[in-house]
Structure formats: C-alpha cells, structure tokens
Amino acid sequence: ALATPGRSARLGLLFRLGPKDWEIAEDVMAEIGISHLAHKLCGQMSGGQFQMVLIARALAGRPQIMVLDEPETGFDFRNQLIVLNLLESLAKDHGLTIIMNTHYPAHALRISTSALLLHPHQPPQFGTTQKVITAKNLQSTFGVEIAISNVAIGDRSYPAVIPLRAK
Numbered sequence: 001a002l003a004t005p006g007r008s009a010r011l012g013l014l015f016r017l018g019p020k021d022w023e024i025a026e027d028v029m030a031e032i033g034i035s036h037l038a039h040k041l042c043g044q045m046s047g048g049q050f051q052m053v054l055i056a057r058a059l060a061g062r063p064q065i066m067v068l069d070e071p072e073t074g075f076d077f078r079n080q081l082i083v084l085n086l087l088e089s090l091a092k093d094h095g096l097t098i099i100m101n102t103h104y105p106a107h108a109l110r111i112s113t114s115a116l117l118l119h120p121h122q123p124p125q126f127g128t129t130q131k132v133i134t135a136k137n138l139q140s141t142f143g144v145e146i147a148i149s150n151v152a153i154g155d156r157s158y159p160a161v162i163p164l165r166a167k
Contacts, residue, residue, distance in 0.1 A: 021060075028059045032086055048079030055086065066090075068100040072107060084111055105133050109148075109159035117141055143167045 029035045034052045042050055051071060058066055071087065072080045088111040090096040102108055108115050108129055115132040117125040119141045125132050135146045138161070145164040150157040 024062070025056075025060045028056045032056055032059070046079070048075050048082065051075070051079070051083060052086070055083075059090075063096070065097040065099065068098065070102055071100055073103065080107075087111060104161075105138055105148075106159050106161040109133050109161070139167070 026035070026038070029038060032052060032055065034049070034056055037045065037049055037053060040049075042053065045053065055066075055068075055071070068087075072083045075083065084107055087098050087100070091098050091111070091113075112129040114127065115125075115129040117132050117137055119125075122140070125137060133148075135148045138144070138146045138148075144166050147162045147164055149160045149162065151160055152158075
C-alpha cells in the first residue's frame with residue numbers, strides 16, 4: 001500500500017517522494033486505521049481494505065474535495081459502515097467536501113447534507129437530503145413503493161428505507 005502514497009500529484013515532473021510525503025502517507029493510514037495494511041499487497045486485501053487504501057491514497061494528496069463513485073457498494077455491512085463512518089467523519093470533523101453517488105438511499109440519508117436525485121424523464125431534484133430523498137420521490141424515480149422510517153438508538157436516529165413492492 002505504501003508503494004504509491006498518493007503524493008505524486010503534489011510533485012513536479014522530475015521530483016521524487018521525500019520523507020515528508022511518506023510521513024503524510026503514514027499519518028493518513030494511521031488516522032483512518034489502516035496502518036496494518038502498509039506492506040500488504042493489494043491483491044491480498046479484501047475489497048473493503050482496498051477501498052480504504054484508495055481513500056487513504058486520495059487523502060494523502062490533502063484534497064479539499066473528494067468525488068467518490070459508489071464507495072460502499074459491494075461490501076458487507078461491516079465494511080459499508082466503516083466507509084460511511086469514515087466519510088462522515090472526514091466531512092464533519094475535517095471539513096472535507098465529499099461528493100458521492102450511491103444506490104443506497106439510506107446511506108445518503110445517514111451521512112449527506114445535500115442530495116441530487118436524477119430521474120430519466122423528469123428534471124433533477126437538488127436540495128437538502130431530507131427534502132430530496134423522500135418516499136414519494138424515490139417511488140417516482142424507481143417505480144417502487146417505498147417506506148422510510150427512522151429508528152432512534154441512543155441519541156441518534158438512523159434512517160431505514162424499505163422497498164415494499166415494484167409498481
């Protein structure tokens with residue numbers, strides 16, 4: 001994982017990675033909890049581990065904005081939560097702007113402040129996540145009867161999006 005620490009975009013054409021670049025890469029890996037993967041070959045990692053390495057690589061470049069294509073898709077529940085919690089923390093605690101697409105409306109409701117819903121035959125809808133990701137809008141977009149419920153656990157509410165039947 002350390003072979004390309006995500007710092008090459010910060011270097012000139014003929015420059016090499018220096019100690020500061022490696023330090024930044026190591027700090028990012030420690031921050032997101034993947035230091036144990038530093039010397040593991042990518043082919044020996046799980047999909048979730050590899051996704052975290054890709055996120056760490058992007059973060060090593062010290063971006064202000066990250067654009068992610070379905071960062072949680074294909075993972076088991078544990079790894080989905082790890083990725084979602086990391087993205088939520090990066091946005092809320094570190095001020096990073098994250099733009100991501102997802103096929104999981106509950107994930108958008110859980111961590112997003114704004115949402116864009118695209119429908120092939122209607123104008124796009126953009127606004128606060130709570131106003132865009134509604135049962136009515138999802139039903140119209142996907143042709144599926146949907147119920148959305150919030151489950152309160154402790155001091156936090158978690159959204160549940162339940163597909164009931166195809167229309």
